[in-house]
Amino acid sequence: MRNPIPDLLDELRERCADDDGGEVLSTIPELAKADPDRFGIGLCTIDGTVYGTGDAEHRFSIQSISKPFAYALALADRGRDTVLEHVGVEPSGDSFNEISLEQSGRPRNPMINIGAITTHALIGHEGISRKQRDKRVQQGLSAFAGRKLDVDEEVFASEQSEASRNLALAYLVHAREKLDGEPHHAVEGYIRQCSLLVDVRDLAVMAMTLAAGGRNPVTGEQVVPTWVCTQVLSVMATCGMYDASGQWMSTVGIPAKSGVSGGVLGALPGQAGIGAFSPRLDEIGNSVRGVRAFEALSADLGLHLMHAPEVASHVLYGVVEPDADGDGLREVQLQGTMHFAAVEVALRELEEVPDGESFVLDLSRVASATDVGRRLLLEAVERMRADRREVRITDPHDILGG
Numbered sequence: 001m002r003n004p005i006p007d008l009l010d011e012l013r014e015r016c017a018d019d020d021g022g023e024v025l026s027t028i029p030e031l032a033k034a035d036p037d038r039f040g041i042g043l044c045t046i047d048g049t050v051y052g053t054g055d056a057e058h059r060f061s062i063q064s065i066s067k068p069f070a071y072a073l074a075l076a077d078r079g080r081d082t083v084l085e086h087v088g089v090e091p092s093g094d095s096f097n098e099i100s101l102e103q104s105g106r107p108r109n110p111m112i113n114i115g116a117i118t119t120h121a122l123i124g125h126e127g128i129s130r131k132q133r134d135k136r137v138q139q140g141l142s143a144f145a146g147r148k149l150d151v152d153e154e155v156f157a158s159e160q161s162e163a164s165r166n167l168a169l170a171y172l173v174h175a176r177e178k179l180d181g182e183p184h185h186a187v188e189g190y191i192r193q194c195s196l197l198v199d200v201r202d203l204a205v206m207a208m209t210l211a212a213g214g215r216n217p218v219t220g221e222q223v224v225p226t227w228v229c230t231q232v233l234s235v236m237a238t239c240g241m242y243d244a245s246g247q248w249m250s251t252v253g254i255p256a257k258s259g260v261s262g263g264v265l266g267a268l269p270g271q272a273g274i275g276a277f278s279p280r281l282d283e284i285g286n287s288v289r290g291v292r293a294f295e296a297l298s299a300d301l302g303l304h305l306m307h308a309p310e311v312a313s314h315v316l317y318g319v320v321e322p323d324a325d326g327d328g329l330r331e332v333q334l335q336g337t338m339h340f341a342a343v344e345v346a347l348r349e350l351e352e353v354p355d356g357e358s359f360v361l362d363l364s365r366v367a368s369a370t371d372v373g374r375r376l377l378l379e380a381v382e383r384m385r386a387d388r389r390e391v392r393i394t395d396p397h398d399i400l401g402g
């Protein structure tokens with residue numbers, strides 16, 4: 001095979017597999033039965049190509065990794081304001097099952113249990129029945145994965161029998177009037193949500209859907225609006241890895257969420273969705289090998305979000321000067337993606353066109369533009385035309401929208 005990526009992933013997995021530190025979760029009886037040596041990694045790209053290595057098709061309950069997706073559904077169904085009235089966006093610095101409430105009674109964020117149970121209760125329209133909400137959650141998470149996800153009834157029953165702590169959290173939020181509906185309904189639905197079965201390939205596609213602005217790269221379905229993904233990824237970046245979130249962001253630099261069954265999901269905006277699974281957890285509750293795999297992926301593939309991309313200075317493909325005898329027009333040729341920083345460079349180049357001189361703006365090498373990039377370019381063209389200059393635009397890919 002010419003593509004080196006599968007070998008690269010196999011090699012990376014092998015390197016991380018020698019770490020047998022950590023312990024399988026013991027507090028949920030059904031999860032305690034997991035084979036501790038399982039280890040798989042999945043990676044999905046923006047065009048829907050999915051790579052897998054190791055136990056890539058082994059299914060496990062999604063657990064807390066369902067939380068960002070439930071948050072996405074609540075935001076899409078009830079709007080940002082309503083969701084924010086009920087659940088905050090600040091890191092808690094506490095364990096996942098702590099009583100992390102703000103003064104107002106609002107749970108601190110949707111990535112810890114108290115906030116996730118409250119978020120679950122907001123999914124669907126107001127007054128929705130418990131059964132209908134379960135269906136909405138199952139269908140919604142399945143749309144993110146691009147295949148129908150099933151509930152592991154044994155994990156569900158096992159967690160239901162040990163639900164006192166989650167019930168206590170739900171009743172506390174209810175007492176502060178921040179929980180929609182009955183506490184035991186919210187907890188039961190939340191536990192069903194946590195019991196959905198996935199493999200690391202599913203996690204990779206789910207992550208890529210978030211990282212691609214809500215459009216599933218495999219099915220093409222727009223699962224949630226783009227603004228929802230921006231909100232969800234922001235909260236994952238600050239609160240996704242239990243109380244190791246700050247450390248994770250500095251070492252790995254990928255918005256992520258982990259769960260107690262041993263899964264880790266990471267979503268790098270515009271680039272990659274990643275899933276990893278291995279059941280042994282560190283003392284904070286994150287998969288030991290999962291964390292190692294993400295550290296290695298981030299370093300080997302240069303995936304740290306805060307690593308500045310080199311784009312802006314490449315925006316100018318070339319400038320063709322007019323002939324000395326006055327024939328021909330000056331041509332400003334742009335390339336790449338027209339986002340704010342790139343367009344800013346281009347605008348300064350346009351500034352160099354002498355007053356009154358006509359010219360050609362060549363966008364044939366431009367791949368795409370953000371709304372801001374498009375607006376700024378159009379505004380510059382309009383101003384130059386007002387300046388009695390002829391501006392011809394070569395725009396075969398319709399970057400400026402007609």
Ligand code: GLU
Pocket residue numbers: 063064065096097113159166191194258259260261
């Ligand atoms: N269902 C688990 C619980 O509520 C999820 C915890 C987790 O994965 O962090 O305790």
